[in-house]
Amino acid sequence: MNAHQLRIERPVHMELTGKFVAPSADWIHLSRYLMDYELIVMTHGTLYISGDDETYEVSQGEYLLLPPFTRQKGAKPSDCSFYWLHFSSSQNLPKLDLSRYTHVHENGRIVIPQYGTLRNPEKIVVMMKQLQDSVRGYNEQTLNDYMSTVILCELYNQLFFEKNNPGKSFKQTQLYNDILDYIKWSRHENIKVSQIASHFGYNEKYLSHLFTTVSGISLKQYILQQKMELAKYLLTDTNQNVSEISSQLGYSDPHHFMKSFKKIVGLTPTEFRNAYSKRLLFYE
Structure with a gap:
């Protein structure tokens, strides 16, 4: 290539x-x-x-x-x-x-x-x-x-990044990447660590420890970060309101979503959307 x-x-x-x-x-x-x-x-x-x-x-x-x-x-x-x-x-x-x-x-x-x-x-x-x-x-x-x-x-x-940062065993890297992909495709659900452990057939405590060892952050924290990354994308690229985005990310309570977003991002969803509100849109 x-x-x-x-x-x-x-x-x-x-x-x-x-x-x-x-x-x-x-x-x-x-x-x-x-x-x-x-x-x-x-x-x-x-x-x-x-x-x-x-x-x-x-x-x-x-x-x-x-x-x-x-x-x-x-x-x-x-x-x-x-x-x-x-x-x-x-x-x-x-x-x-x-x-x-x-x-x-x-x-x-x-x-x-x-x-x-x-x-x-x-x-x-x-x-x-x-x-x-x-x-x-x-x-x-x-x-x-x-x-x-x-x-x-x-x-x-x-x-x-992974090619430039070797050192993990093949089995660990493969499982870690599989977990990343599973989380990516499940961000619209109310996903839990126990659900991931059950899906891959591992003990919840072991899987959490392995993930933290490889990534440097807890599995629970990573799930939350990925939800907020998707939330930022939806706030940036769509006109959906905060309640719609909250529901799309698997939150039953929009206030819980807003609290989590503020904790991770440092801004409320509305403040984040308003901070980068000027889009350049082309149709030709």
Whole structure:
């Protein structure tokens, strides 16, 4: 798989950013030559798009990073929505073939595969929304450049953090990742530690100890953090009210949800939504 090298001793230069919503199910991405990098982070549906001679199907929770001078065009109709970021770098480095390359990080440089699945897409979306709020609220180039660079560093770390931090046994890592995936897909429920232990066939105390040893936080705390990450995404990217979001996360009492959110985030749900309220929405 091809990957892109990015110099980050200095921030990248943000050109444009926004959220795109397809105006109809018949929408097809326009044809053009990119003059800068474009990062696409999918939030709904599937985008069918070609970059030079390669065609991609980019679905919710996935991303695509295309470099300058790519001939970009829609492959077929795409009923979808996504966040996008155009940026340039002070030095365009050559692509890498990840199958032949082992060092994905060096001082002042990160390597990002051209296409992939995000471990925590909601976090990236919230950061991109915060960038949009910065553009609308301040439009100060230095701030926008640094925020764009932070987004790229977060993307890199989501892809490669575990590879750069070895030391856990295969069995522990596999079980730990399985627990992460189970929590991710169960965040809409009133999920409990006992339920997770029962699902994987382990003693609750043992599973909690293993998780804390690997992650550094308790399993119960991680479940709560993941619920709040999803809550931040819903507050950022939807117009649902707090009660609707509370119910969607498995809370029977909205006040319990609001109390938990304030404890984790430091703001009430309404304060968080109002803090980053300025969105840049595109339909063309």
